[in-house]
Amino acid sequence: MDEENSTTDHSSTLPQAILLISSLISLSHSIKVFSPKWQIIRSKFQDLLSNLTAIHNCQSAAQIPSLPPLLDSILATLCSCDGLAKQCLNLSYSGKLLMQSDLDIVSAKIDAHITTILDIYAAGLLARGDAIVVSRPSAAASMEDVRFYVVDLLSRFRIGSVEMKKQALLAFNQVIQEDERYVTVALQLDDFIGFLVNLLDGEIQQEAAKCVCLIAQIECCKSALIGAGVIAPLIRVLELGDEESKKLAATCLLSVTENSENVWSILSHGGITALLKICSGGSGVELVALACAVLKNLVGVEEVKRFVVEEGGISLFVNLAKCKEEIIKIRSVDLLQTMACNDEYVKEIIIEEGGIRALVRVFCPKSTLSTKTREMALRGIVNICCSSQNSLHLLVNYGFMDHILYFLRHGEVSVQELSLKTAFWLSGTSEEGRKVMGEAGFMPVLVKLLDSKSVEIREMAAETISSMIVVPKNRKKFVQSDQNLGLVLRMLEVNNAVNKNLLLSILTSLTSSSAAARKKIETSGYLKHIEKLAEAQFSDAKKIVRKMSSNRLGTILSGIWHS
Template identity: 55%
Template sequence: MIATMGEEDCHNEEAGQDPKPLESSTGDSNLRKAIDSLTSLISLSHSVRVFAVKWQLIRNKLQELNSGLIAVENCDSGENPAIKGLVSAVLVTVNDCNDLARRCVDLSYSGKLLMQSDLDVISSKFDSHSKKLSEIYNAGILTQGFAIVVSRPSIGACRDDMRFYVRDLMTRMKIGDAEMKRQGLVNLHEALVEDEKYVKVIVELNDIMYVLVNFLDSSEIEIQEGAAKVLSVISGFDSYKGVLVGAGIVAPLVRVLECGNELGKEASARCLQKLTENSENAWSVSAHGGVTALLKICAGGSNWRPELIGPACGVLKNLAGVEEIKRFMVEEDAISTFIKLVRSRDEAVQMNSIEFLQNIASGDELIRQMVVKEGGIRALMRVVEPRSSCSFKTREIALRAIENLCFSSTSSVGILLEYGFVHHLIFLLRNGEVPIQELALKVAIRLCGTSEEAKKEMGEAGFMPELVKFLDSKSIEVREMAAEALSGMVLVPKNRKKFVQDDRNIGLLLQLLDPEKENPGNKKLLLSILMSLTSCNSGRRKIAHSGYLKNIEKLAEAEVSDAKKLVRKLSTNRFRNLLSGFWHS
């Protein structure tokens, strides 16, 4: 515990003078006596083995009152009658409680019911003292110039030290003036950020959660903001979200969104974003007007910092899965708002906006058409195009949204092709990080299945050489996806001719069919590609003349049906004399 003195007191001490006037010594002496008595009583209470629940409750109240008096001790209060009267009353109650504690330790009480009643009475008296102390603070009677500060325990401190520190902060926040509340919130937030174990301590103390939630409605903007920041940290822990909701946090968070300052709104939005990851909390946000407040923020666009818009979008994204809320958002022109936000330069805003559009259109053809009609495809295309400054993570999310929004409609696929989507897709296939390359492969497979025109454009863009490279990937899944996309592309005559122009392509396909290769995983697809290639003369010729033709022979001998079909296809033409006799069996 560190006591800080004002400069005047230090000067007086250096001069050999008492730091405080003599006339206040009696009051100060009684205050110190009350603090010492409370500390002693707290220690004695730990020795009580009966009525454990009641004594724990009393001990909590003793610690709260003790922290409050410690905060008062060095205030320049002089002979203030309110303080003197309170301290005198506390001393009387402490003496009475000390007597009860001794009787409980010695088991010398006359009856359990009578002792329980006495403990309830003494508990209510300590409640009354704490309330009176709070009133004194709020009345501005005290000046806070020399308040004792409890140092934050070092990292790795025991739970009791952490609990004492948090309880001290809670007391200051409950009974202190606006500045003390603000500083207490700052200190609490710093502790949470430094060591997440403080979160559990706060939740275990219980009362502090209600104090923090009440602060969200404070008329002091800085207190409101500080409480929102602390609660935002706590809301990041799944196991405590229910505690926050149970403490009634949603309604005041929405009020901060409506009336708080920008930093308070940001913390409130982050808190709600984490809470609404659980869809059960969606209705609570909507019932308190949160959807309207959030849409207003998102529609404000450039009026707010991205640090606010991002989490606000995130909350609405979480709520979009609830049918009734989704309908309301559509009526409030949310689609147009979020298409504009997709163009934001802030990554968090972009990602949340894209995911919002994807969520709100999921399984709803009418809304999907609205997204397309209002320019959603064009906005998403700007994210994935090669010249985009967006991160690959954002492009990945946009690519997934394009797949979900556009591939179920021929007209939407046509718009994609018109905007050059094929060239954007191959860029991601060639240059993206592994997750986006795999996603691009999946998208390529689906695009192949949409239309003949899509296959042609993919062939012209140079997809086939890229897919061939992936056929020899270490990943079985990637090999199979590449083979599936390629098998769809070579169904187009123009693509087949293009494919067989490179002699290495057929050689690689046949080489990969080596029966001795462990688990190639895509033999059926590779044989399907080769079967398609036999539809053109140059393809049949190059297969028949390949040095790896023996691999097909071995598969046919092993009764692989697709290999036998391929052999028969080849044996019906003028290359028959090149084939082994078993092909006719």
């Protein structure tokens, strides 16, 4: 009979206690007086709630004779605390010193209750491994239901077996992918994130790493992870974890290092060395690519970049740019570009380590790489070579000019535009660069692009031609082809085809130094149109007309003189 009463007491008192403590946790957030004391009590409430939830889900709890009296005592303490909370909320207490004393007494009683529960566990009276899993709340569940579920999971983190902890993590990982409210509630529980971070060093490391990784994707949660000290255990996972755990840890670090303030913490815990080791070999493709991405976030800090350079990082990343896997090529090239940006010293090291040759191979038309990868390689080449005196010679030797010409003729629009920008850059590097381009056959290809459907391509082609024909040999080649000059003249008559100033600049350069060009323009039938442009106040058109008039007058005078 007594046993039946005990069971009844347990089954009715425990839910009341759980309901009341959940209400008190919510209520405590609204209390504005004695805040430090209520913050301490709230933390103890959460601890007590975790333990009560675990007891509620434990099949063996009904068999413990000492449990009903304990629950009665806990419920009495909670009722007393409820009264104090309402007095504080309504500012109806009789005196500050008395209320502070009452709060201290309640806080001590909660400590005693928690200690008693832990003693019961220590005595083996409660079996931690046989707790029933609380059903997951529905999508329409209230925040209180969500809180109850999360608190139950926290109780499993605290006192559960390894298997129970794992099941709790699996459940939490599932719900946070579908409903961010569970993360919000977890962050409100003082110990939840801390317990989660501690699990990164335990037997269920992979599930813990997945959980941390999911939380790190939520912008507002990153600071909570950092505050809980997540960096050091994540780096230990990088060093000692299995492949999957390492990938999850790297993904999490990639997320938190978007904020440069976290870079120093990673450096101080040996994270840079761990990432470089992953890149140096023995790891899977995805993990190496992730490590490169994290390092890209880190090298924006000058001291970190110098450390990477000193550790042989440049040579390492150049070798990665040569590997077969495209994702590693992309990430390593991107990393090299980031390191080279506005840093002449790093650019020179990249060139010395064979980086330009590696990038030219990536850009090669014969490779089966994606357009995105080629575009990244081309940007890297321009970025690294833009200030190197020796770069043009290297590019010519590696066949880069032929690659650019191929993509100008046959490339997709995005690659063609980027190749044309590169050709314009090459034409501006030096007179030698312009000579090399003329010898390689750029001129006829550029002229054809004057008739492209893309406005940007047409104008960039005109600018590049204008730059190239500064070289006498290139002017001679240009004029030798009737097609070249004819297309430029024809474009002058087409509305919005190419910026007319660019075309007139080309013609001005040609008529200033080439009698053959002047003769072809005079017999082409387009001179009248140039005269109209001169009347419309185009300055280069005026120069051309004056030059042509002077030439005609000279011819007439010469004829008279020799007649």
